[in-house]
Amino acid sequence: MNATVQAATRVIIDTDVGGDDMTAMLLAMAALPAVMEVVLLTAVWGNVNVEKGLKNIISMFHILSLEMDWRKKQGLPLGFEAFRSFKPLVSLGSGHALGKPVVIEKDGFREFSIPKYLLCWKKSNLTYMLQDGPDGLQNFYKLHPDLAPDDSWKSLFEDDVPSPKERPEYFNYFNASRLPAHKEIIRVLKENPPNTITVFALGPMTNIALAAAEDPEALLRMKELLVMGGAIDSPGNMSPVAEFNTFYDPVACARSFALSSRDPASTMPPANYCKIPLGPYPEKLSKQLTVKLFPLDITLTNCVDYDRFSKSIKPKLDAGSPLVTLVNTYLTGLYKKNTSDPCVVLHDPLPMWYALTENNTAWNLSSPRDIRVETEGQWTYGMDVVDRRGEKRANGVNETEVDDDTLGWLSAVRGNRIIQAMESPGADAFYERVMKLLGL
Numbered sequence: 001m002n003a004t005v006q007a008a009t010r011v012i013i014d015t016d017v018g019g020d021d022m023t024a025m026l027l028a029m030a031a032l033p034a035v036m037e038v039v040l041l042t043a044v045w046g047n048v049n050v051e052k053g054l055k056n057i058i059s060m061f062h063i064l065s066l067e068m069d070w071r072k073k074q075g076l077p078l079g080f081e082a083f084r085s086f087k088p089l090v091s092l093g094s095g096h097a098l099g100k101p102v103v104i105e106k107d108g109f110r111e112f113s114i115p116k117y118l119l120c121w122k123k124s125n126l127t128y129m130l131q132d133g134p135d136g137l138q139n140f141y142k143l144h145p146d147l148a149p150d151d152s153w154k155s156l157f158e159d160d161v162p163s164p165k166e167r168p169e170y171f172n173y174f175n176a177s178r179l180p181a182h183k184e185i186i187r188v189l190k191e192n193p194p195n196t197i198t199v200f201a202l203g204p205m206t207n208i209a210l211a212a213a214e215d216p217e218a219l220l221r222m223k224e225l226l227v228m229g230g231a232i233d234s235p236g237n238m239s240p241v242a243e244f245n246t247f248y249d250p251v252a253c254a255r256s257f258a259l260s261s262r263d264p265a266s267t268m269p270p271a272n273y274c275k276i277p278l279g280p281y282p283e284k285l286s287k288q289l290t291v292k293l294f295p296l297d298i299t300l301t302n303c304v305d306y307d308r309f310s311k312s313i314k315p316k317l318d319a320g321s322p323l324v325t326l327v328n329t330y331l332t333g334l335y336k337k338n339t340s341d342p343c344v345v346l347h348d349p350l351p352m353w354y355a356l357t358e359n360n361t362a363w364n365l366s367s368p369r370d371i372r373v374e375t376e377g378q379w380t381y382g383m384d385v386v387d388r389r390g391e392k393r394a395n396g397v398n399e400t401e402v403d404d405d406t407l408g409w410l411s412a413v414r415g416n417r418i419i420q421a422m423e424s425p426g427a428d429a430f431y432e433r434v435m436k437l438l439g440l
Contacts, residue, residue, distance in 0.1 A: 010192065
C-alpha cells in the first residue's frame with residue numbers, strides 16, 4: 001500500500017437504536033470500504049429497551065438487503081459498499097444503567113424501560129423518553145409490517161428459538177455473537193493492533209463502562225472514543241442541565257471519562273454510589289483515553305430540512321424503496337412531534353459524520369477540557385460540569401497543582417481531558433452528506 005494512503009477506519013458502534021442512531025449506522029454502511037469498516041455493533045438500553053435495540057440493528061441489515069434487491073430491479077447503483085464488503089459482529093449489551101434496577105412501564109402504546117429513580121416523575125415529564133415511538137423508529141414495524149423481519153433472527157442469539165427452515169438472505173450480512181457486548185468490545189480491541197479501532201458511543205455509556213471496569217488496558221487500546229452526549233453551554237433535553245444519554249447513566253459516563261485523566265481517581269463517582277459492583281481503576285495505566293465529545297451544543301445546529309427532504313425522496317418513496325420508506329417513517333415521525341421547527345435534528349450521526357470527514361477544515365475541536373459528570377445532584381443529576389471561573393491553571397511545566405485547589409479543577413494532573421466538538425461544516429453540508437451517502 002502506498003504510504004500516503006490511509007487504511008480504513010475500523011469501528012465499533014455502541015447504540016440504543018432510535019432514528020438518529022439508525023442514520024449514523026446507515027452512514028457507516030454507506031461508506032467506501034477504503035474509508036470505514038464496521039467491526040462490531042453493540043446494543044445498549046436507552047431510546048428503547050435493549051432487546052428492541054437489538055431488533056433495530058438486525059432490521060437495518062434486513063432493510064438494506066431488501067434495498068439491494070430493489071435497486072437491482074430498478075437499475076440503480078447499489079451503493080452501500082461497506083455493507084456489501086464486510087460482515088460485522090452484532091452483540092446484545094446491558095439492559096439497564098450501572099447499579100440501577102429497571103422496571104417496565106406502559107404509556108398506553110408501548111412498553112419501555114425506566115430506571116426506578118425516574119418513577120417519581122410525572123408521566124408528562126417522560127415525554128422526551130418517548131420521542132422515538134414504540135419501537136425507536138416511529139412505529140415502523142406496525143406501519144410497514146411487510147418490511148419488518150420475522151423473529152427467526154432470534155435463533156442466532158438464543159438456543160430456545162428454532163432456526164428458520166430457509167436461511168434469510170440478510171443473515172449473510174452479519175455475524176451474531178452470544179458474548180455480552182462489553183466482553184465483545186474487549187475481545188475485539190485485544191485482537192486488533194493498538195490505536196486501530198475507533199469506538200462510537202451513541203447511547204448511554206453502560207457497555208463502555210463495563211468494558212473499562214473489566215479490562216481498562218484493553219479499552220485503552222482503542223484509537224479514540226467518539227461520544228454523542230452531554231450539554232456544556234446548551235440547555236439539557238432531560239432536565240435544565242442534562243442531556244439524554246448522559247442522564248440515563250451518568251455513572252457510566254463519569255467512569256468512562258475518567259480514563260481521559262492522568263489521575264482517573266480524581267473524577268471517579270463516589271465508590272459507594274448505589275452499591276455499584278465496579279471497582280476502581282489501577283493506579284497506573286499505560287495511557288490516557290482520547291475522548292471526543294459531540295454535545296447538544298453542536299448536534300442542535302445540524303439538522304435535516306424536512307420539506308427539502310420530503311420533496312427529494314418522493315420519487316423513490318412512491319417507487320417503493322425499502323430504505324427510503326424506513327428513513328421517511330422515522331424522520332416524519334420526529335417532524336410531527338415538533339411541527340414548529342421545519343428542521344429535524346438528528347443528534348447521533350454527528351460523530352459518524354466527523355469520522356467520515358475529519359480532514360475537513362470546517363470542523364473545529366477544542367483543546368482538551370476538564371468536563372466532569374455529576375452523578376449525585378438532586379437538580380444537577382447527569383450534568384456536564386466545567387470550570388467557568390477563569391482562574392489560572394497549573395501550567396504542567398513549572399507546577400502541576402495550585403494551592404487550595406482541593407477538587408483539582410486547576411490541576412495539570414487531576415481532572416478529565418475531553419476534546420469537545422465546537423463547530424461542524426454546517427447544516428447544509430450535513431444534509432448533502434446524508435442524502436448523497438444514503439443514495440436518497
